[in-house]
Amino acid sequence: MSNRSKTIVDIAEELKLSVSTVSRALNDHPNISAKTKERVKKMARKLGYRPNALAAGLRSNKSRSIGLVVPKISMFFPATISTIIQNKLHEVGYNLIICQSNDSYEQEVELVNALYSARVEGLAVSTTLYTTDFSHFDIFKQQNIPLVFFDRAPKDYNVKVIRGDDYAGGFEATSHLLNKGCRDIVFIGGPLSCSLYTERLSGYKAALQEHKVAFKKQRVFFHELTKENALQTCEKIFAQAPYPDAVFATNDTTAITILQYCRDKGIKVPEQLKIVGYSNDPRTEIITPSITSVDQYPATMAERIVASLMELIQAKHPPAYRHSQEIIPIQLIERDSTNGKNKATKK
Template sequence: MSKRSEKTIVDIAEELNLSVSTVSRALNDHPNISVGTKEKVKKMARKLGYRPNALAAGLRNNKSKTIGLIIPRISMFFPAAISTIIQNKLQEYGYHLIICQSNDSYEQEVALVNTLYSARVDGLAVSTTLHTTDFSHFDIFKEQHIPLVFFDRVPLNRNVKVIKGDDYRGGFAAIEHLIQKGCKDIVHISGPLSCSLYVERVAGVKAAFQQYKLPFKKSRMFYQELTRENALKACAQIFAQQPYPDGIFAANDTSAIAILQYCRELNLRVPEDIKIIGYSNDPRSEIVTPAITSVDQYPEMMGERVVAALIELLTTPSSGTHRYSQEIIPIQVVERASTGGDTIVKPKAKAKKAKVEK
């Protein structure tokens, strides 16, 4: 089957005996073109199956009106929630979004960065993989003054625009909550320390143990990708022998739900025998029985702030010096039955902004 030839504004102009410039202005609703001419041009465009060439238009004005987004996995609650917010907010500013997932593969992330650069996106927002420690593949965006915003999983100590959760406070607050509920032997299931999130959450965990004068036991720490399968493997070690812990802090709700199921199989009562707290406030944590206490990260706020940062960079003239800032989205422990409480109504939170310019 032969490939169908694309119709252009030249074809429309020939059919209507108009100039190419008149057709172009009519299709773009230029005020100097009469309503009648606009209607004739658009009717002929539909008849011929004309499609505007956004890429060609972008090459002419050096703007694609498209933003690239790279997230670890679209199946995870937190990045999925943020992606929806980012897309909806960008549409209000007239931008389209290309959503890519790295599947937590560094190699895939590098390839996606190059692909989106070649696609001439006007800006890029990124939540990095668990294993990204070399960020040099993003340098092309900085060098070309293309807006670049990192969120959630971010580089540490680099001259970039960052929107991140208060992960240190999140780790501290989760352990503090368990201690205040009477727990003295607490397990923490963390993600790998190659990722900024877990470096900071673990620092908060250690600080809480120190403040409340409880020993920090390396044997009660697990560092792993936070999947259901890995959570169950950790449980097999945790409950291989007694004494069992009286509290578990899992760094995501997928793990917390798997731990709850494992405890049920052992006939351990939650929260009477063991208390469980998760992270992210995934909607599933509220509908399991008992409902799981979790740390809310306010994905709506983070998504809105990512868009605000991109728009700020897009509308501010670039200069020889690269401006950057770090903005911290607050966290809130949402207490539910898994730690012995009813759901607490969350107070309205505000982001903290610490601007630095270089």
């Protein structure tokens, strides 16, 4: 017996029907009787027929697929975003192809080209930490394929951008610590090639200035926000007195690592050091003491990404590519690491 994939031609031959009749029956065409549809579908199951979605997409120029590129699927924020986007797209009859760049610019370029070749009808992207050249996305714009950037997004590239209010997040986190009486606050951010961290740093500086507290360059650190890097920074921070009275870590992995470091070194949180994280990872609520963090509302962002893509796909005219931003509000979730009572302050 041949191992080749069965086609509608095989079904037609078995049932002595025309290929066009079989095709219409499989697609529930109204002009085909229910009896014929059932015969065709039964034979399709018997032969192990599998529809060729790629071929169908080539014929109709509609793949019913959306591409998604995120830095790391293992991280709380992109994982949550990806799940909600997939669920929302499924509701409107679209599939999601999820790719992770692993924060490699070269890999991001390859993935974008692969998704273009896969004929996705739209693309949503959160870029790597180091993406400053966006020319690999130009082909999508040239071919009028909807393109939406979110979270990590370009500042000047002519596309739709949906991002959190990172400036407000930096300002609120720092203001909260200042209002708790802290005056020596460490800032730990990611590489400044990524706009997220420039915005959060600006918010941090603005809060210090508003409270008339001097900005100390030696209290600011930048690196990829991993556990290993956070531990190295802790060694620098606590190498010699005077120690800071607070740390604003711009992701929760770093905040949790600092808390664990303090526990190992006998530094009491929040009595001797207050800590604020960023993203409101579920771990921050269940760890002891629980960690104050900034909620970015990933569900709201994901819903807006899907809505924006659908608006662009369904538009009667090609997308007008211009730089536009939609800002998702943040919320400071106050917990025990800053003597909080699980209060929320929305901005």
